[in-house]
Amino acid sequence: MDFTDIEARGVVLLGCGKMGGAMLAGWLDRGLSPGAVHVIDPKPSDWLRNTGVHLDGGLPDSPAITLIAVKPQMMGDALPALQDLDDTLYVSIAAGTTIGAFEAVFGAEARIVRAMPNTPAAISQGITAIVGNDAATADDLDLADLFLSAVGEVVRLNDESEMDAVTGLSGSGPAYVFHMIEAMTAAGEAQGLAPELALRLARATVAGAGALAMSGEDPEQLRKNVTSPNGTTQAGLEVLMEELQDLMARTVAAAADRSRELRG
Numbered sequence: 001m002d003f004t005d006i007e008a009r010g011v012v013l014l015g016c017g018k019m020g021g022a023m024l025a026g027w028l029d030r031g032l033s034p035g036a037v038h039v040i041d042p043k044p045s046d047w048l049r050n051t052g053v054h055l056d057g058g059l060p061d062s063p064a065i066t067l068i069a070v071k072p073q074m075m076g077d078a079l080p081a082l083q084d085l086d087d088t089l090y091v092s093i094a095a096g097t098t099i100g101a102f103e104a105v106f107g108a109e110a111r112i113v114r115a116m117p118n119t120p121a122a123i124s125q126g127i128t129a130i131v132g133n134d135a136a137t138a139d140d141l142d143l144a145d146l147f148l149s150a151v152g153e154v155v156r157l158n159d160e161s162e163m164d165a166v167t168g169l170s171g172s173g174p175a176y177v178f179h180m181i182e183a184m185t186a187a188g189e190a191q192g193l194a195p196e197l198a199l200r201l202a203r204a205t206v207a208g209a210g211a212l213a214m215s216g217e218d219p220e221q222l223r224k225n226v227t228s229p230n231g232t233t234q235a236g237l238e239v240l241m242e243e244l245q246d247l248m249a250r251t252v253a254a255a256a257d258r259s260r261e262l263r264g
């Protein structure tokens with residue numbers, strides 16, 4: 001992507017932990033200059049120190065984008081560091097923290113985009129949902145879209161109320177898939193495979209199936225392509241399909257409910 005305007009005005013990143021760091025890794029990988037990035041984080045990781053981004057606390061007056069990537073519970077302590085910024089687009093990735101909560105701090109005229117990314121952003125394979133406040137212009141949404149597109153897909157929501165479900169599905173979702181790899185590995189071990197071999201098979205199977213799913217073919221058809229009548233897959237799916245739909249519904253609902261709770 002063309003980072004020209006963003007390079008010229010700079011980017012501020014408030015909080016650079018697992019998610020902020022994943023996104024920063026993606027942007028640097030896509031060619032954003034470390035010198036354009038100003039990070040505020042009281043505990044910078046060794047990786048962050050070695051990126052060459054600014055960590056000295058000096059901030060540009062009007063950065064193109066100010067990304068808020070601290071935990072919802074840290075917001076009260078963290079946001080005052082941004083009080084001198086002017087003419088910036090605030091993009092928050094915090095689960096649960098509403099646009100209204102940011103308007104209460106920055107003012108209703110502040111341009112705010114609420115976003116929900118996920119950690120595959122680190123390898124530019126994330127997906128981020130965005131929604132803007134009333135003050136955010138079409139250009140602001142385009143800028144957020146452009147910037148976040150550098151680390152994966154971007155989808156625009158019609159309404160902020162959709163954000164809790166998005167958080168429960170794609171924000172938290174990578175963890176469900178990683179747990180699936182863990183569970184498949186354990187199941188392979190239970191069938192007598194060595195742990196390293198079971199992990200290798202499980203990881204490559206999930207990655208390969210994920211890549212195939214991105215081909216655009218309907219997942220149901222892809223599942224049927226594996227399933228020979230009265231074969232091994234059918235025997236396995238008869239167990240899995242009895243439980244998984246309800247289990248996944250409860251999993252995503254629990255995460256979405258927690259997102260609603262975090263609104264406070």
Ligand SMILES: NC(=O)C1=CN([C@@H]2O[C@H](COP(=O)(O)OP(=O)(O)OC[C@H]3O[C@@H](n4cnc5c(N)ncnc54)[C@H](O)[C@@H]3O)[C@@H](O)[C@H]2O)C=CC1
Pocket residue numbers: 014015016017018019020021040041042043044069070071072074077078093094095096116117118119171172
């Ligand atoms: N981890 C994930 O997969 C995702 C996380 N998020 C959201 O991203 C945000 C950050 O989550 P994680 O990166 O997982 O948490 P984290 O705990 O890994 O990172 C938070 C960072 O904020 C820093 N920090 C603490 N106090 C600060 C302050 N006063 N000023 C500046 N920085 C401060 C910490 O040192 C840490 O590096 C949360 O709001 C979370 O809801 C959103 C999508 C996915």
Ligand SMILES: O=C(O)[C@@H]1CCC=N1
Pocket residue numbers: 095167171172
């Ligand atoms: O677990 C969390 O609260 C964050 C939000 C989505 C993924 N991680």
